[in-house]
Amino acid sequence: MSTVLIVDDERPLLRALEINFRAHGYTVITAADGATALKTAARTPADIIILDLGLPDIDGMDVIRGLRGWTSTPIIVLSARHSSREKVQALDAGANDYVTKPFIIDELLARVRAASRARAQSPDLPEVKTAHFTVDLANQVARRGTENVRLTPTEWNILELLARNPGRLVSQQEILAHVWGNAYASESQYLRVYIGQLRRKLEPDPAHPAHLITEPGRGYRFER
Structure with missing residues (x-):
């Protein structure tokens, strides 16, 4: 069925x-x-x-x-x-x-x-993998190797939105509205803080991120 x-x-x-x-x-x-x-x-x-x-x-x-x-x-x-x-x-x-x-x-x-x-015979696995971590969309968890990374609900909501749109620029306003609501669509400082936290938890070199990329003045891009 x-x-x-x-x-x-x-x-x-x-x-x-x-x-x-x-x-x-x-x-x-x-x-x-x-x-x-x-x-x-x-x-x-x-x-x-x-x-x-x-x-x-x-x-x-x-x-x-x-x-x-x-x-x-x-x-x-x-x-x-x-x-x-x-x-x-x-x-x-x-x-x-x-x-x-x-x-x-x-x-x-x-x-x-x-x-x-x-339809292809093999089922999809709702995971987005990078060279350094995996975003498991079905179970709402990020992993480095076999270890789960502890994320706050807000961190997860941001990561999930970006991971669902790999390679696409997601604007600051879109992320803020998605995570906090339309009333916060101009509060970009909130976003910078949480992106920084995600990089420290997931990127091998947070100062030079390979996956959570900033497009200055525009938004962020998730690269695999």
Whole structure:
């Protein structure tokens, strides 16, 4: 029995999809925003992800990029955005298919079956590895070798966001809003303190970081 993760902030549609997929024998997991989707995908691996782009917290394009940092699970975009540019951007970001709303449920089910047949046989391990440490997204822990690194909840939240977006510049404002809320989006000094703490715990040479990279005046980048 395949597991499908459905991500949409339209509650009636989310419920309707859940009922239909369960009726066709799928195990269904749901999420109503991007942050929950990323955490759920790491903790409970799905065989297929159906993703709306217009989410309330994180743009669906960024959710796709975050997932593609560690998983090859097929992603089917289900969106009211009809433009060719949006479709191309979603496919370039890593989506496998794109279905526009309104849609016919039988067509969506057929697309899911096709994506399931094409899925690689080996399951993804929700871990992001560097030469010096591993970020275990499923178990919410960082390791150096076989030893767990003690991180505060705030340190973990920052590291998790960066690790889910390897190679991508994550702005200071995005990190601050994600960890502390929109009211703190200009408090960059908080971020500098915690990034420094993470480097001391994870980087082999904190003064010359290889993985938690600062882009001056812009944000931070996680390099593997």
